[in-house]
Structure formats: C-alpha cells, structure tokens
Amino acid sequence: MDIIQQHMLDSCRAAQHGEVPPPLPGTRDRDVLRAVRRRIRAWTSVHLPPLL
Numbered sequence: 001m002d003i004i005q006q007h008m009l010d011s012c013r014a015a016q017h018g019e020v021p022p023p024l025p026g027t028r029d030r031d032v033l034r035a036v037r038r039r040i041r042a043w044t045s046v047h048l049p050p051l052l
Contacts, residue, residue, distance in 0.1 A: 001009075003025045018031040 007022065007025055014021045
C-alpha cells in the first residue's frame with residue numbers, strides 16, 4: 001500500500017468516526033525538517049568536541 005492509499009483509508013475511517021481527516025501527505029515535511037535541524041544544532045552546541 002502506498003502513501004496515497006493509506007491516506008485515503010485514514011480519511012475514510014476518520015469520516016466514519018466523525019473525526020478530522022489527517023493532513024495531506026507532505027504538507028508538514030518542511031516543519032519537521034526545521035525541527036530536526038533545530039534539535040541537531042541544539043545538541044551539537046551542548047556537545048562540542050574538546051579544544052586541543
């Protein structure tokens with residue numbers, strides 16, 4: 001099953017249960033990548049390699 005089929009199935013189930021349908025695939029990818037980049041930068045700022 002590909003991502004479009006999964007989204008269609010999840011949307012159908014949400015409609016049957018009266019819930020909000022899930023967001024379209026790929027709509028929040030940029031936000032997720034920014035959050036990951038922010039966490040990596042925060043981690044590397046705390047765990048700097050020792051100065052020689």
